[in-house]
Amino acid sequence: MNGLTFPTYRGRMEYVCLGCGKRYPIDELLYTCPDCGGVFLLENIDFDALEKHDGAYWRELFDARAASRSTALRGIFRYYELMAPVLEEQDIVYLGEGLTPVVEAAPALRESVGMSFAYKNDGQNPSASFKDRGMACAFSYLKALTRKHGWDEVLTVCASTGDTSAAAALYASYVGAPLKSVVLLPHGKVTPQQLSQPLGSGATVLELPGVFDDCMKVVELLAEQYRVALLNSKNSWRILGQESYAYETAQWYGWNVGNLCLFVPIGNAGNITAIMSGMLKLHRLGVIDRLPRVFGVQSEHADPVYRYYAADPASRRWEPVKVRPSVAQAAMIGNPVSFPRVARLVERYTEVRGADAFQVVEVTEQQIMDAMIRANRHGHIACTQGGECLAGLLRAVELGLVNGKEHAVLDATAHSLKFAGFQDMYFSDTFPPEYGVAPDPALANRPELLLEPSVRAAQDDAAYTKTAAEVIVKRLGLKKKQ
Ligand SMILES: *Cc1c(COP(=O)(O)O)cnc(C)c1O
Ligand SMILES: [Zn+2]
Numbered sequence: 001m002n003g004l005t006f007p008t009y010r011g012r013m014e015y016v017c018l019g020c021g022k023r024y025p026i027d028e029l030l031y032t033c034p035d036c037g038g039v040f041l042l043e044n045i046d047f048d049a050l051e052k053h054d055g056a057y058w059r060e061l062f063d064a065r066a067a068s069r070s071t072a073l074r075g076i077f078r079y080y081e082l083m084a085p086v087l088e089e090q091d092i093v094y095l096g097e098g099l100t101p102v103v104e105a106a107p108a109l110r111e112s113v114g115m116s117f118a119y120k121n122d123g124q125n126p127s128a129s130f131k132d133r134g135m136a137c138a139f140s141y142l143k144a145l146t147r148k149h150g151w152d153e154v155l156t157v158c159a160s161t162g163d164t165s166a167a168a169a170l171y172a173s174y175v176g177a178p179l180k181s182v183v184l185l186p187h188g189k190v191t192p193q194q195l196s197q198p199l200g201s202g203a204t205v206l207e208l209p210g211v212f213d214d215c216m217k218v219v220e221l222l223a224e225q226y227r228v229a230l231l232n233s234k235n236s237w238r239i240l241g242q243e244s245y246a247y248e249t250a251q252w253y254g255w256n257v258g259n260l261c262l263f264v265p266i267g268n269a270g271n272i273t274a275i276m277s278g279m280l281k282l283h284r285l286g287v288i289d290r291l292p293r294v295f296g297v298q299s300e301h302a303d304p305v306y307r308y309y310a311a312d313p314a315s316r317r318w319e320p321v322k323v324r325p326s327v328a329q330a331a332m333i334g335n336p337v338s339f340p341r342v343a344r345l346v347e348r349y350t351e352v353r354g355a356d357a358f359q360v361v362e363v364t365e366q367q368i369m370d371a372m373i374r375a376n377r378h379g380h381i382a383c384t385q386g387g388e389c390l391a392g393l394l395r396a397v398e399l400g401l402v403n404g405k406e407h408a409v410l411d412a413t414a415h416s417l418k419f420a421g422f423q424d425m426y427f428s429d430t431f432p433p434e435y436g437v438a439p440d441p442a443l444a445n446r447p448e449l450l451l452e453p454s455v456r457a458a459q460d461d462a463a464y465t466k467t468a469a470e471v472i473v474k475r476l477g478l479k480k481k482q
Contacts, residue, residue, distance in 0.1 A: 003064025006072060011044035011085040015236060018340045026086065029145065031223055031234040039340050040236045041277070042084075047284075050081055055286030059255050062247070062287075075099065076136050076244035082281050084137055084240055091144040095174055097132035098244050100124045102252045102409065106378035113390075115397055117408035119380050120249060123415030127197060129330075129383075130245060130271060130413050131167035137241025138231055139171040142179065152178050157222060158231040159184045159215035161267065161330045162194030163414055165205075168231045169198035182228075184208065184215045189329065193418045211323060213335055233270035233337045242271055246278025249409055250288055258290030261408045263392050265385040266296040266305050266360070267331030269338035271413070276345040276358070283352060291353040292409075295401075296342075296360040297392030299368060301326040302333055305342065306362045318343075325434045327368050327384045327422045330414065359401060367391040369426050369437050376416055376423075377443070383419045386412030450475065 015024040019038020024030055032039060050058075058081075065078045072092040077083055078099070104110075104118045122130035146154055156179055158168050165183035172181030181203035185195070189211060198205050208215055216232065223230040231238070250257050257279070264272045275294060282288045298306040301324040308316055320335035336342075346358045363371075371394065372387025382390065389410035396402045416423070424430075427444045431437040450471045456464055472478070 003061055003066075004068045004070070004073075006070060006089045007080050007085070009049070009081055009085055011046040011049075011081070013042050013044050013084065013086050015040040016043045018344050026141075027145075027148075029142070029229055029235075031220075031230050031232075031236075039234060039337065041341060041344075042236045042240055044085060047281075050285060053285075055255075055288075058285055058287045062251060076133055076241055077140075079244060079247040082247065082278070082285075083243065084141060084237065087140050087144055091140050091147065093136055093139045093143060093171060093175060095126045095132065095136065095171065097125045097136045099248060102249070103380065106380070109375065109378040109380075113394060113397065115393065115402060115404060115406070115408060117393060117410060119375070119382060119386065119389075119410050119412045120245070120252075121381060121412050121415075122245065123381055123383060123386070123412055123418070127163070127166045127170045128415035128418055129163035129167065130242065130411070131163045131238075132170070133244050134235075134238030134241040134270070134274075135167040135171045135231070138235055138237040139175055139179075141237045142229060143175060146178055154179050154229055155182055155227070156180065156229045156231050157182045157184065157219050159186075159212060159219045160190070161186075161212045161332060162190035162418070163330055164231065165190075165203070166194055166197035166201075169201035169203035172203065173201040180204075182206065184219055186211050186215050189332075191329070191418055191421050193420065212333055213320075213323070216335075216337070233268040239270055239274045239277065239338070239341070242274035243278030243281070245271070245411070246275045247282065249292075250279070250282055255282075255288050257288050257292040259406050260292035261295055261393075261396070261402050261406050262292050263295045263297055263389040263396075263408055263410045265328060265331045265388045265392075265411065265413060266298050266342075267302075267328075267333045267336065267385075269296075269305060269336040269342045271411070272296050273338045273341040273345055276342075276349050280345070280348060280352070291349065291357060293353070293356065293406075294349065294358050295392055295396055296358075297388050297395075298360060298362055299326045299328050299331065299388060300362050300364055302328070302331060303362055304334060305336060305339065306360045308339075309346075309358075309360045310362075325432070327365055327372075327419075327435060327437065328388045329419070330383075330385055331388065356401075359396075361392045361395045361399070361401070363388060363391040363395055365435050365437050367394070369422065370440065372416075372419075373423070373426060373440075373443055380412065381416045382410075382412045383414040383416050384422050385414060386410065386416070448475075 017033035
């Protein structure tokens with residue numbers, strides 16, 4: 001075993017249709033089953049060969065790789081054998097994604113929540129969301145494919161609630177020709193920060209009126225009939241890359257995850273799919289001996305997965321919902337592409353760990369905003385979806401779904417700065433009524449202008465420093481040094 005050099009093991013991967021079970025080779029970029037329209041998961045049919053080693057071998061190997069200086073092994077491909085072990089070292093794209101910090105909840109916050117928990121800050125990825133994990137894998141595969149076929153132009157397209165396009169545009173601009181990035185956004189439904197990202201990366205940014213679900217249908221139609229590479233959640237290479245979140249979390253906790261409760265916001269349901277899939281792989285190899293529990297969180301303004309699992313198992317029926325405006329905008333999806341993947345994985349997951357291994361909790365818009373503000377006033381950097389996770393934990397505590405001996409890990413899926421506009425609306429009490437958010441006035445935080453501009457104009461530098469200091473002393477009630 002050598003953790004420092006690029007692995008020699010190669011697997012054989014296939015797309016497996018979750019609708020009809022048919023298998024397809026990976027020498028083409030497929031999104032949905034040509035036969036039945038089902039979504040795929042990627043499977044390594046030589047996974048058995050990995051089982052020849054015991055859990056201790058893998059734990060040691062992955063730990064040893066932490067010291068590797070090879071860029072190909074520094075990010076999500078630290079777990080190469082579990083990820084996409086068909087790629088060559090030269091194909092791997094690394095922009096510093098993955099290995100994001102797990103930050104324990106600030107003591108005062110932990111006390112007030114009544115349970116120990118941590119945030120895993122996936123907003124510290126290069127484009128400031130977890131989407132980079134999936135893109136690193138999808139673009140590595142695209143690079144391999146382009147090299148093999150000698151293609152001279154590949155248009156990558158995606159519809160996005162903001163972060164997918166930011167990540168896709170970033171990776172496309174880094175790889176460069178023959179890859180070119182086009183992103184399709186619902187007009188007015190992504191934050192200014194998210195919009196600035198693909199623009200800054202030089203992508204072609206197209207907007208349409210409507211919501212994300214509308215844009216999704218358009219890119220799907222394009223991908224069906226034209227030569228483009230689709231980078232939405234239907235792209236199962238992205239799901240693979242996102243599994244790295246599970247591997248990192250397990251590694252961070254010393255591969256002891258049996259008492260963890262992972263809280264994950266659900267939008268298109270790709271992230272929660274990947275986390276369950278990743279944990280199941282670790283379990284199969286004996287790297288972990290018990291699965292962590294997984295809690296999906298949805299806003300009542302976009303809650304199809306919650307509704308499905310809240311229903312009595314006998315009468316469960318999958319039904320997309322019409323979304324209402326949500327501060328958890330990146331998860332504002334009424335017809336999640338990956339729902340069939342979730343359904344499949346939940347079955348396996350609960351088979352292994354028991355009925356309480358997977359649940360979905362629902363929270364209000366108000367609870368999401370309150371939780372985000374509360375977390376960030378304790379030194380965290382949660383986006384609205386990260387706030388949604390904390391709201392979900394509070395709800396789970398309230399419902400008695402978690403116990404004091406467990407430890408929760410909340411996915412802060414993006415950086416708080418991407419969603420600064422919602423914080424502004426909270427502080428200035430300017431939420432449009434359809435969100436249904438009334439801020440706590442005690443939390444309103446605004447800059448205070450201390451002097452009129454005319455004062456600055458009227459004084460020289462020395463006088464101005466003195467005047468300004470005096471106003472501050474008065475404002476803060478500062479006492480002179482003895
Ligand atoms: C995409 C996204 C989500 C939703 O993840 P899914 O995989 O679509 O369920 C949540 N939070 C952020 C910040 C996102 O970008
Ligand atoms: Zn099929």
